Amino acid sequence: MTETVLETVGLTKEFxxxxxxxxxxxxxTQGEFRGLIGPNGAGKTTVxxxxxxxxEPSSGSVRFNGKEITGLDPHEITSRGMALxxxxxxxxxxxxxxxxxxxxxxxxxxxxxxxxxYGTDETKLDxxxxxxxxxxxxxxxxxxxxxxxxxxxxVLELALALANDPDLxxxxxxxxxxxxxxxxxxKRLLAELRGTVTIILIEHDVDLVMELVExxxxxxxxxxxxxxxxxxIQADERVRKIYFRRDH
Amino acid sequence: xxxxxxxxxxxxxxxxxxxxxxxxxxxxxxxGVGDFLLFLGxxxxxxxxxxxSFDLLYGYTGLLSFxxxxxxxxxxxxxxxxxxxxxxxxxVGLLVAFLATILIAVGLGLIAVRVKSHGFVIVTILIAxxxxxxxxxxxxxxxxxxxxxxxxxxxxxxxxxxxxxxxPTFRYYFTLGxxxxxxxxxxxxxxxxxxxxxxxxxxxxxxxxxxxxxxxxYKLIAFVASGAFAGIAGALATYINGFINAxxxxxxxxxxxxxxxxxxGRSTIVGAVIGAVLIEGAGxxxxxxxxxxxxxxxxxxxxxxxxxxxxxxxxxxRLQRRVKRRVRDSTPTPEVTTDD
Numbered sequence: 001m002t003e004t005v006l007e008t009v010g011l012t013k014e015f016x017x018x019x020x021x022x023x024x025x026x027x028x029t030q031g032e033f034r035g036l037i038g039p040n041g042a043g044k045t046t047v048x049x050x051x052x053x054x055x056e057p058s059s060g061s062v063r064f065n066g067k068e069i070t071g072l073d074p075h076e077i078t079s080r081g082m083a084l085x086x087x088x089x090x091x092x093x094x095x096x097x098x099x100x101x102x103x104x105x106x107x108x109x110x111x112x113x114x115x116x117x118y119g120t121d122e123t124k125l126d127x128x129x130x131x132x133x134x135x136x137x138x139x140x141x142x143x144x145x146x147x148x149x150x151x152x153x154x155v156l157e158l159a160l161a162l163a164n165d166p167d168l169x170x171x172x173x174x175x176x177x178x179x180x181x182x183x184x185x186x187k188r189l190l191a192e193l194r195g196t197v198t199i200i201l202i203e204h205d206v207d208l209v210m211e212l213v214e215x216x217x218x219x220x221x222x223x224x225x226x227x228x229x230x231x232x233i234q235a236d237e238r239v240r241k242i243y244f245r246r247d248h
Numbered sequence: 249x250x251x252x253x254x255x256x257x258x259x260x261x262x263x264x265x266x267x268x269x270x271x272x273x274x275x276x277x278x279x280g281v282g283d284f285l286l287f288l289g290x291x292x293x294x295x296x297x298x299x300x301s302f303d304l305l306y307g308y309t310g311l312l313s314f315x316x317x318x319x320x321x322x323x324x325x326x327x328x329x330x331x332x333x334x335x336x337x338x339x340v341g342l343l344v345a346f347l348a349t350i351l352i353a354v355g356l357g358l359i360a361v362r363v364k365s366h367g368f369v370i371v372t373i374l375i376a377x378x379x380x381x382x383x384x385x386x387x388x389x390x391x392x393x394x395x396x397x398x399x400x401x402x403x404x405x406x407x408x409x410x411x412x413x414x415x416p417t418f419r420y421y422f423t424l425g426x427x428x429x430x431x432x433x434x435x436x437x438x439x440x441x442x443x444x445x446x447x448x449x450x451x452x453x454x455x456x457x458x459x460x461x462x463x464x465x466y467k468l469i470a471f472v473a474s475g476a477f478a479g480i481a482g483a484l485a486t487y488i489n490g491f492i493n494a495x496x497x498x499x500x501x502x503x504x505x506x507x508x509x510x511x512x513g514r515s516t517i518v519g520a521v522i523g524a525v526l527i528e529g530a531g532x533x534x535x536x537x538x539x540x541x542x543x544x545x546x547x548x549x550x551x552x553x554x555x556x557x558x559x560x561x562x563x564x565x566r567l568q569r570r571v572k573r574r575v576r577d578s579t580p581t582p583e584v585t586t587d588d
Binding site for chain 1: 436437439440441442443444445447448450451452454455456457458459460461462463
């Protein structure tokens, strides 16, 4: 049996009487690549916030790597091996690209290295530069992150999420606002990650999702409408009705 | 082209400038500036440390505190009580100032760093106001606005013997020594992985949190470290002045390090020291010429903040980049190596 990395049971979030996420059950096994799709306002980002601790569920629970994490602070959850990349690019603009990733890598042990200089640990530097080479940002290592193009910032955002070798990666629209060639870069990176880490991908580009993931969960009005392989989802009448209507 | 390779290491232009400033500070008493300038030199160094401690909090961690005078004041009073009421020496006084400020900063920090952005500023202002009011109310202890004369006992330096703080040259070097050690410790902190986390919090608090950092804890560390060094600065200023009163806690005093850091340049540590020396020095000279010195210094500062928000060091860096670009553009071969 493959191990369950993430399990949500009856996950629900209410804002002033409006139910944004309603009784969502998700189960992801190790190495799974899951697509999370649904029309605007379906509650996709809220689901991410509930899993990562940015918002507290009104009811329901989240288990990560076999342990209950509901109600923990975001930093406690992420330091257990969960990483999140935000829909709106979230990097450290005045730090260099290398410092960005180095900072991501330090978490958990910064205090115990109080007497050292950051950026002098060779193994860490190798890891940082290796990761930056993997995502094609190695030419920009000394540049301030704020000077990067929008596409490169998105890539850096992904690198930050990858820095600590997470067990679970939550990606919220990593290709939003990117050009076709930039989207291809992200797509290639995601394809390389397939199988090595458990991923949930929120993405508006349905073709991209269909191409990359093994299973898809469709959210509609905060509820799970359907779940299955890309083929099953594409064939599902209810999904076609709300989601593919315009295209098909 | 901006660096000189020597057997002992590479000297960049920035390092050369720092070295020159350091030598000037070191030789200040030797070049015959007189007792008054020695007094001012020591005092400005203490203010510089005060400014640098603020830079640790604001420049690096992004927390704008308008209540830094509390730590300056607590350090000053803690040292005063250690000397006057418990008969301790100057070094013990500094240690007591350091520890007392840490204690106070932990208590206040637990409240302040939980409050987000503008709320933090307001909380620090309130803390300063309350501290000043308390210090004025309990004038039996603090001396109120009239203050207390502080007599510092002679200081025994290992291997060198005993000196009086009334000796201007000794007083200057004593201050310089304490300030340099403090600046060095702060510098070590900001280049450590913890210092990187401070800057990450300044840049993007949410991101730092989502990378697994306990942002509140790191803010508290910055707040306490910053406060502790402000406490040392407060104690030093008291030793130099031989006097302390309740206005140490005032909002004017709280605004000083903000101004030093804005003028010198944030997140540089040394920028605030340069800012302090220039502001206080200018204030001292211009006040001899005209009564409107605060207006003049204020206007200059306003121009500075508008023209170059990164302060003098920012201006200096911009100048260097411009010269570098000009040199590069006028060089026909593309093989110009530049050092940053």
